[in-house]
Amino acid sequence: MSEQLLEATSADTWREGPLPSRLPEGFEVPVGAGPRRRVSAFRRRHSVRSATAKAVYDDARAPERGFPVATSGQAAGFLGGLLNTRRATLGWAIGLNVAAAGAGLVAPLLLGRLIDDVTAGALGRSGLTTTVGIIAGVIVLQALLTFGARRASAVLGYDLLAAAREEVVRIVLRLPLGHVESSGSGDLLTRITSDVSKMAAAARWAFPNLIVSVVLIGATIAAMVVNSWVLTLPMLGTAVIMFFGGRYYLSRATAGYITESASYSVINSTTTETVEGARTVEALGLGRQRVAQLDEDTELSAQAERYTMTLRNMLFAMVDSSFQLPLVGVVLLGVWGHSQGWVSIGQITTAALYVSQLQGPLDRVIAVLDHLQLGIVATARLIGVAQLEDDRTPGEAEPEGVKLTGNGLRFGYRDGVDVLHGVDVDLRPGERLAIVGPSGSGKSTLGRLVAGINRPRVGDVTVGGVDVMDLPLDRLRTEVALVTQEHHVFVGTVRDNVVLARETSASDAEVQQALVTVGAWGWVSKLPGGLDAELGHGKATLTPAQAQQVALARLIIADPHTLVLDEATSLIDPSSARHLEGSMAALLEGRAVIAIAHRLHTAHDADRIAVVDGGRIVELGDHHELLELDGQYAHLWRTWRD
């Protein structure tokens, strides 16, 4: 079947000629042209970059592959919900910030009054000292309130972040089993590391600073109006420029920064592959291609950087002028007002001080909104994971007995392309059934359906008369388990690594017994701390054979009556396989086993052998029966033995 597909579509999907450039057209820089052409070329480049950024952003919001992404509204709702349960902390943070901002505004006001009094000759030397003392007191108060305000903001930000990331991990740990098994870990890994750190930046830095800046801006403008409403008028210009400039920038910046950081991930993964695969590159003479690929990655990244650089330059031009020009306005208005007699020098001084105080928060508010937008996008990607629907519907029915049966199983990973075309399988209690067949025949898929990982499109798998897809996951794990022998050792104690299936009920004695059974107690008892010894991430590292023993001990603790063994990855390392035969035998003892066998001696030892080809069971029987049948299995066996 697959050979035919290759014949049928190969010509359509094969690309002739050299690899096309990933850089879109339109980046040419006219050399030696006049300023007008150069400007129009620059505008064209900017719009191409803008389009590229938008495409990357859209893909981040609605990826073609991998996990779904939530909407910004859902992300904001999620964060809003977390804030809602922290009203008291939020109240403190806002209250203290308002107080600190208020205190910060009193000093310039007093300074202005002071100058007025001095120039008017209304203040003697002793009066001067008193006023200066009051101002000093206000500044001390402002420092204390600022400390309280910043600390309260940090408490809120870190608390919010901790709650959000813990919820994300809980969401990940609820992912439907079928989806976990079929998708690679790459997408999830990116989300749980880089998206969490973007969310962290937003929660820890941007959110508290937003409160600080907004409060400061509001309070300063209010104070300016109190000081002199006329001298506040130049700030209207600031507001207009900031509004339009900020809107232009913010509506583009998120896409720009997402594109930029995506371009660096591409560079990193190209470099990682080149470095880790340095020998492969050398052996196959791929140096030129690897260097060319990285050079192109950096070209693409440079375009993303140029885009955000232009955006920032536009923003700087607007923001810098918008908060420096009011100073000119204040001076002009102030001097004129002074000559007319309705503004005092003190008011001018105060207004000038306020204007310069506004620069910081105004500058920051844009940066903060930038990070908040990135944080919302990251949060949307994180909680999007929760949108996967579980295809398992736990019911009440209790299995009677341990008999495992599959009826008329049909299944495909893609619509319209079935991998299994109606398979019946019937496992007798305690029996060993080997499944053999060429790759792509559907034998691993059959294993996954039988283990209750995927729901068959047609047909059902029952254990003790109950559909495996109706069993709660906790229960299913004690009935049938899929052994892929992926020897992942978790960061945690030995006990954490073994108890998995019965984390709430297994005693230390049971854990120890499981380790004894697989022959691992010898080395575990020698570790400092025994069951409490920490494994992984800079702690004790295990050999591949020890890691596999731990994996087997997990299954002894789970104690399912039926095991589905997928040998696909188990016997890659022949030297450790030899040590593990005993551990494996201890696990299999007394259980029914479906072994997806790569090696013929495994099949030979089984009670029955099923040969799967093209999504169907084509031969079924014990070793001798199949040899007599003289079909595929018999042919293979002879090739191997003779």
Added chain:
Amino acid sequence: MLAPHRARHDFPPAIPADSRPDVRTPSRFLFWLIRSYGWVVPAMTLAAATWLIPAAFTPWLLGRAIDAGVSGGVEASLGWVAGLLGVIVVGVVGGIGFHTFAVRMWLLGIYGIQRRVSRQAVHLGHVLNRRVPTGEVLSVSSSDSDQFGATIDAFGHVIAAAISFLLASVLMLTTSPSLGAVVLIAVPLLMTASTPVLRPLTRAQSAERTESSTLTSLASDIATGLRILRGVGGERTFAGNYERQSQKVRALGVRLGTWQAVVEAISILLSGLLLVALVHLGSLQLLDGTLGVGELISFFGYAVFLTSPMQTFFDFAQKWVQGLVAAGKTITLLGAESPWAPAPRQLGPAPVLHDEASGVTVRPGRMLGVVSEDPDASAALADRLGRYLPEGAPENSGEDELKGRARRRARRERLAERERRAREDAEIAARPWGVSADGVDYSQLDVADLRRRVVVSHTGAILFSGTLQGAVDPWGTHTREQAERALEVASAEDIYASLADGWQGRIDEKGRGLSGGQRQRIVLARALLNDPDVLVLVEPTSAVDAHTEARIAERLVRYREGRTTVVVTASPLLLRRCDEIAVLVDGREVARGHHDDLHDHPDYRRVIARGMEDSDE
């Protein structure tokens, strides 16, 4: 490839083949880097000066404008206001210029280092993995390259800040010598006074960073092991472990936030008190009539303005030290030399290869199976035939966790160890290799030519991300028919069928998402398409099922007919197709012959028939 060609001083920079960084010392490297940017760093410094210097005039002009306006009316102040406007415009333009040049300098550094790292990785090949741990190479490429930008940015910044600081001082001293002196003495004093709180802040920062990275590794641990957590169980345990660490990071974060609040409160306090002192002194002078109102207002401005250049000086000192550390790591990577000396001779058209250590001879045009009870011995033979140094990653010294002197010593030891390894590699490469081609020892052959002619596909061969077409034909030089044939021989048609877009189907990084058997078959197809004169395959089908393996064996023999092929394997399905088989015991060849001849040889039987002894009927 139609990438627009870029000049040397535009990012990403072109890397001329003959350009070599100065790797003698970290500081020489930093200066080499600055020189390599050409006019960019001077232009950046100039732009920074244009941006900062006008700001030095702003408070002065503001005061003058107010004074003039108060005494002479609006018309009198107009000149000063125009000056203020001009200064603001120049400053804004300077700021944009500085940003533009700084970004260019920054990116010239990042992309330049990244491009050099990839060239160095390709230049050193497998030797790289013996010299520098992968993590360190990646950190040079991704974070050290960024550090250089920060360091040189601070370098340009500090020069401009020094100029504007001097200018502001002159303006202040000419306005009022006494107030000027107070500001000039108080500002640096206050900055230094606030440094003691910076130390606990730095400590809190690094504690938070360390525990955060542990938290991230717990999260990625959960993502990587999710199949097990959802398949076998353990969700509560690991969610609990994550939550505990998350709460620990939260507590450390609050501590960090508290110290940041302390620093901010202190800076408000100190600059506020300076302002109060100025007001007091200034008001007294105002009462005496020795100072104008506007002049006093300018001093308020300077008290605020001067903290920024001072900050820049402190910043620069810190960034330069960080830059030297990054440079130290970068020069060990970029300065590593390839051990292979140029050699004049090339391989003959159909060479007879002979390995002295094992006594194995590879005859041209035949398929030789190699069987060994110890899989490492036969893999080592394959490495020798391909002229590869034995694998061995350098240890990570863990010096990041050390402090002060212990850390410096650990770094010295690591560098000494690296140098020793480099010398050892060069010695091994220079002396006779122990494998000869047509009687000529490998050490007299050109390595590049040897790599082209003798290809070893080892068990650690990786797939590169891209399309299926790119994975099978990474050179992009083969025809569709050739690629189809290679795919067919490797029995990998089902992988083609399982990908949605056929040849354009996505292959993820390092082939993640494919099963071990699928990866192995694509690697095999790629090696076959390469079609070298001598092909050495190490365990090419160890993760493939017997049905498929039998099919591959049959097709492989036909495909490689008349070409020299060595297959290191214990699989009888492959071995029985070989023209002859060498049996290794303790790394030496003890028997040679066809599968049928060796059938009763005890050593041969022991290796290939493992697991079969008890099953004889």
